[in-house]
Amino acid sequence: MSASREAQIDIENLLRADEVHKDVYVNDHVFDLEMDRIFGHAWVYVGHDSQVPNAGDYWTTLIGKESVVMTRDKSGQIHVLFNRCPHKGARIAGDGCGHVKGLFRCPYHAWTFGLDGKLRGVPYSEGYQNTNFDLEDPRFSLKKVPRVECYRGFVFASLAEEGDSFEDFISGVKSSLDNFCDRAPLGKVRVVGGTFRVMQRSNWKVFFENLNDTGHPIATHESSYKAARQYANQELDGEMPFQLHIIDGNGEPPEFWANLDLHAFEFGHSYMTAIFKAPNDPLSQAYYASLASAKGEDSASEILSVSRHNTIIYPSCSPHTSFQQWRVIRPISVDKTLVEIFTFELEGAPPELLQRTFIYSNVVNSPSSIVMTDDVHVYAECQRGLTTQGGDWVSQHRKAGQDKSFEGADGGLIGEGSSELPIRNQFSAWKRYMLGERNQELRSPGS
Ligand code: FES
Ligand SMILES: [Fe+2]
Numbered sequence: 001m002s003a004s005r006e007a008q009i010d011i012e013n014l015l016r017a018d019e020v021h022k023d024v025y026v027n028d029h030v031f032d033l034e035m036d037r038i039f040g041h042a043w044v045y046v047g048h049d050s051q052v053p054n055a056g057d058y059w060t061t062l063i064g065k066e067s068v069v070m071t072r073d074k075s076g077q078i079h080v081l082f083n084r085c086p087h088k089g090a091r092i093a094g095d096g097c098g099h100v101k102g103l104f105r106c107p108y109h110a111w112t113f114g115l116d117g118k119l120r121g122v123p124y125s126e127g128y129q130n131t132n133f134d135l136e137d138p139r140f141s142l143k144k145v146p147r148v149e150c151y152r153g154f155v156f157a158s159l160a161e162e163g164d165s166f167e168d169f170i171s172g173v174k175s176s177l178d179n180f181c182d183r184a185p186l187g188k189v190r191v192v193g194g195t196f197r198v199m200q201r202s203n204w205k206v207f208f209e210n211l212n213d214t215g216h217p218i219a220t221h222e223s224s225y226k227a228a229r230q231y232a233n234q235e236l237d238g239e240m241p242f243q244l245h246i247i248d249g250n251g252e253p254p255e256f257w258a259n260l261d262l263h264a265f266e267f268g269h270s271y272m273t274a275i276f277k278a279p280n281d282p283l284s285q286a287y288y289a290s291l292a293s294a295k296g297e298d299s300a301s302e303i304l305s306v307s308r309h310n311t312i313i314y315p316s317c318s319p320h321t322s323f324q325q326w327r328v329i330r331p332i333s334v335d336k337t338l339v340e341i342f343t344f345e346l347e348g349a350p351p352e353l354l355q356r357t358f359i360y361s362n363v364v365n366s367p368s369s370i371v372m373t374d375d376v377h378v379y380a381e382c383q384r385g386l387t388t389q390g391g392d393w394v395s396q397h398r399k400a401g402q403d404k405s406f407e408g409a410d411g412g413l414i415g416e417g418s419s420e421l422p423i424r425n426q427f428s429a430w431k432r433y434m435l436g437e438r439n440q441e442l443r444s445p446g447s
Contacts, residue, residue: 009033011434018400019393020427022386025203031334038315038433039064042267043149043156043169045317045328046070046080048342050153050190056100056115060093062330062338063159068145069093070155073115074102080145080157081117092142096195104142117142152181153189164267172265172412176311179321182303185294185348189324192354196341196366202379204315204331205426207339210375211310211318212272212422214257215398217250220378224370225251242279242356243363247371249275260309260417263406268314268429270422274307274322286350294348314426315433323360335383341365396420396427 009029014021023030044063051059052072059070060083067083069092083091090108103120104113112120119141122128133140147158149166154177156166170177181189200207210216217225228247232240240248252275264270278284292300311319318327324344332338343361345354364371386394399419406414415421 011431015427015431016393018397018424019395022392022394024427024430025205025383025386025394026334028334031203031331033434034331034430035064037436038430039159039331041158041160041163041433042315043147043158043164043166044315045313046148046155046157048153048189048191048326048344049078049150049155051097052078053190054099056102057097058093058100058104059097060091060095061328063145063157064331066145066159067091068157069142071104071115071117077116078148078150078155079116080148080155081142082145084143085111086119086140086142087111087122113142117144152177169267170313172263172267172410173269173271173311173313175306175410176271176308176313176319176321179303179306179308180319180324180344183291183321183324183349184346185290188347189344190347191342192345193343193358193361196361198339198341198367198372198376199332200337200339200376200379201335202337202376202383203334204329204337205430206379206382207329207337208312208314208318208426209423210379211312212262212270213420214260214262214272214417215420216375216378217257218252218254221247221250221371221374224374225249227370242281243359245279246276246360246363250371254418258416258418262415262417262419262421263410263412264403264415264421264425265410265412266429268426269312270314270425271311272309272417272422274309276322278304278307278322283350283352283356287353290349312422312426314429320360324357325361325365327365396423400424 014024046061046063046068047059047070052070055072055074057072061068061070069081069083071079071081073079083093085092085106085108087106087109090106092104092106092113102115109123111122114120119135122135145157145159146161149156151166151170181187224247228244229251232238232244260275261273262270288300288304291303295303306321308321311321313319316329318329319325324346326342326344328340328342330338330340341361343357345357363369366372397420399416399421403413403415403419403421406412413421413425
């Protein structure tokens with residue numbers, strides 16, 4: 001971004017304690033600055049190591065606007081490399097997942113690279129004699145993303161050489177990552193099935209704001225939960241099988257949502273307590289038995305007592321610990337956002353549990369879900385409305401000033417279920433990133 005454009009954006013003037021200016025959603029220059037200041041610095045989710053189980057496997061994705069490749073080498077180590085050939089710049093790996101036999105070969109002139117990105121060979125090598133080219137010079141290898149961390153298989157990376165440590169970054173919501181894995185009797189999870197992809201016609205922050213927004217389900221999802229109830233009443237004598245139960249939950253009354261807890265942490269992270277009670281059907285009992293046999297009854301009960309809906313790991317992903325979903329948020333442009341949905345298997349759990357996970361994925365998160373389409377529709381309506389001259393500010397007033405410090409193990413702030421705390425908290429982190437500040441103690445969101 002040019003200095004003149006940057007100077008036109010006054011970050012402080014875009015934020016109030018309980019409102020944000022619409023430019024944060026619709027201004028291209030703000031988006032460019034976000035790619036630089038937020039996605040150029042934050043720890044961004046790259047993928048799970050089970051997506052590259054064998055040496056030579058790779059997974060291509062985005063960190064901000066940067067195409068990157070996650071690889072596994074022969075020693076088992078994971079690498080995250082910029083997807084850019086040092087010769088003329090071609091991407092050395094296409095989108096999605098793939099496998100190479102020991103070497104990446106650039107599709108253009110066939111320079112070859114090891115799984116760690118090191119240049120191995122160039123055709124017509126005699127042509128490079130007596131030139132400044134040097135096979136051993138790192139600038140002729142694939143460049144590594146500066147900082148990479150893998151926690152329990154979840155790989156995050158930062159484009160910045162220096163900055164907040166991953167440990168500091170993740171501390172508030174580390175318990176969600178632990179619970180995600182601890183629910184597996186063997187303590188490990190892995191990605192299974194394909195990837196759902198949804199291109200949303202809205203700014204990336206609109207999606208994040210929605211994930212812990214309890215004010216919207218009863219209105220936005222009216223058509224889907226009413227259809228589920230109607231079907232149950234007319235066809236199933238009022239019975240609610242799992243498929244309908246997880247749609248029906250969105251129709252809970254305001255008191256229900258108010259009684260949930262919202263927990264917000266440094267770096268814009270948060271989570272909300274679960275909407276759905278853990279089922280107690282034969283499958284759930286068999287799953288509990290598998291967990292108890294591996295870890296003991298006390299541990300199994302403690303693990304399953306951690307019951308959360310969406311966790312937000314700002315600014316790139318959102319795990320759902322109870323139903324083994326993981327959504328990844330990739331901003332494409334100021335008004336376009338790619339959301340990818342991954343489904344995980346709990347190693348050591350009964351195979352039928354995976355079917356339930358797929359049901360959740362299909363019913364709630366897939367592109368053809370009747371629940372997600374409700375959300376995607378209102379996101380696009382927000383984006384269109386924000387471009388009108390109908391007003392400059394976007395409200396975040398619900399329960400503003402009423403959030404409390406939380407003294408539990410995770411620290412942070414806690415808000416009543418209907419609070420817009422998570423949204424204000426995201427903008428607190430947004431402001432810090434955009435101003436280039438290092439992290440400080442969690443302040444009152446919006447301060
Ligand atoms: S661009 Fe990669 S080898 Fe030429
Ligand atoms: Fe929703």
